Amino acid sequence: MNLLELQYDLRKKVIETAKQQFSVELEQVAAEIPPKTELGDLAFPIAFELVKKIKQTTGEKKNPREIAEKLKAALEENEAVARVEVAGAGYLNVFFNRSIYLAESINNKPLPQLKLTEDENAPKVCVEHTSVNPNKAAHIGHVRNAVLGDTFVRILKATGKKVEIQYYIDNTGVQVADVVVGFVYLEKMSLENIKELDEKLKAENKTFDYYCWNLYAKVGQEYQTNEELKAKRTEVLHLIEEGNNPTAELSDYIVTRNVQCIVATMERVGIRYDLLPRESEILQLHFWQKAFEEMRRRGVIKYETAGKSAGCWVMPTESHTGTDEHEADKILVRSNGTVTYTGKDIAYQMWKLGLLGLDFNYNLFHIYENGQEVWITTAKKSDSGEIPEFGNSETVYNVIDSRQSYPQEVVKKGVGLIFPEKGEAVSVHLSYEMVALSPSAAEELGFEISEEDKQKSFIEMSGRKGLGVKADDLINRLEANALREVEARHADLSLEEKKKTACIIAVGALRYFLLKFTRTTVIVFDFKEALSFEGETGCFCQYSAVRANSIFRKLEENASENAIETISNSKSEIAGILEKENEIWSLITLASRLAETVAQAVSATEPAILAKYTFNLAKAFNLFYHNHKIITEENAVKRAILIVTADLARRSLTAALNTLGIEVPERM
């Protein structure tokens, strides 16, 4: 029996007892973890609720104490429960049988569901994340998106789900057009020139996406004064959308190179993809037409003949009221017949859910070091051999920042209206707030800050202005700082080993920094905080796990096995020791709550819940580490308990960190 099963049994018992003893039907029983170990391991604040319900059904006014006593007796029947205390205003505090609990925990995996990922028939869900416009390098805000998405993928996988990861490539949008304008009209470059430039950059150890970053900012600045150049944007955009022309070919090269760079950047922090669907295919393979037909047939959209949106196809919404300036309804087809982004997104969402009845063609895009493949969509039939099955997911999670809540709502509602049998619940907008810069961080990047901006608590990053912390720059700085620290501690290691360790620490620092905030919090980026290895950081959690591992490196071989045997042979002694050791006991119970925490993170779609848990577990282990010396412990039974507890904690901590995409280095 694991913790989740035990909690389930106890809840069931409360419900049964309430029905038998008081004829009250309880639908849900709230359980909570008491604030202190001395107050028990699980609490039911249920007595007052029962008093009310009993009064409602029978009119009889019961004493809460009396009710609690009845429940107490029922719960104590469970052999895993040592005792139950009635406390406070009406709490039912359950104390587990510590020796039985410990013996059970030893045999449990930290994440019991993990084995299910092997199951080919497991339901598949889709997570779309990153989706950086492929016209420049990724900045820290894009990394927040990718880390959130990737961590949520890992969390879903830990609960046994099969997950498909997509990075949507908006290769026919204005942002790409702007960079194309830059190359063609500012730099006067042909495709051949760009390819030569690319080679030259490679030789200089510079990257193409950084070049585009600067060029994009330059174009943005030029637009402010150069109307002629700005007019080129529409022209270029049309050519890109049309395809089969030199401009489209040039654009395709730029897009592909940027995607390669961004995929490489994300790979540095452990983020990988399965499929890169491109907007161009959604247009060329007539995904929109199919979706449009379906929407017309079901009467979900209407053609406006009068008013501001005359000549457009719109989807009516109730969530916004129209004003003089804005129409309430969302335009999906413009009066010139072209489709808006939201329109295309509805078609794409339908495809993801297996509801469109059309499919992409696919080409292999990249193979990661471990052999894992990333595919990209294509309009022409592919000549590749075995192609994996994409799309057709039961649920789709779109990781997109909160500024796009409204169009995402339209997509969700739209799909729900077209397919009422699927409903809106299958489309989940995993929204999060942006990463902004503190005025001082912006100044540190060498930007002139206006007086107006200096008054603000944060400044929004802007690709157009070239204002932002580039992902690779930050990772480089983290790696350099970590390398310095590793060198100071482990001069004996080879450079390669030191670099590898530094890299693991840098990834841990970055991922944890982005995950410790809840999704609704704007992260105001601060260099000092982001580059820190102390306090609530990934490094702290890794260090804790490394310490645990080093204990086991120093212990005799088979120490764990021997300890387990000792535990099973001396139950009464174990119970005696554990009863007195609340600190050890609370580490044991905390370590066994990983699966429960992962489940919470899924239901709240909030990876920060897991990050906080991981930090708390690391902290609890550090406390244990300082107060109990394992190697020098002379009492054999006590030593066995310490070994088993440390082992439980490090297994759980390692599993939690891995679920956050953070590795544990050998030494640090």
Add this chain to the structure above:
RNA sequence: GCUCGCGUAGCUCAGUGGAUAGAGUGUUUCCCUCCGAAGGAAAAAGCCGCAGGUUCAACUCCUGCCGCGAGCACCA
């Protein structure tokens, strides 16, 4: 104007309607002849934006107000 999000310790943030509201950081003071101090211990620091309401119980739910942010494009 309307919609959504956020106001919690000096600062940055956690906090499924439940017990004395917690972390990190900063400040002050301790602890390494080691299972590695990237650590630990202690102290100080709170009208949980304001005012009502619901409830046995409100930081948490509801209403109003104040402040901050984002959105309300035939951009994405």
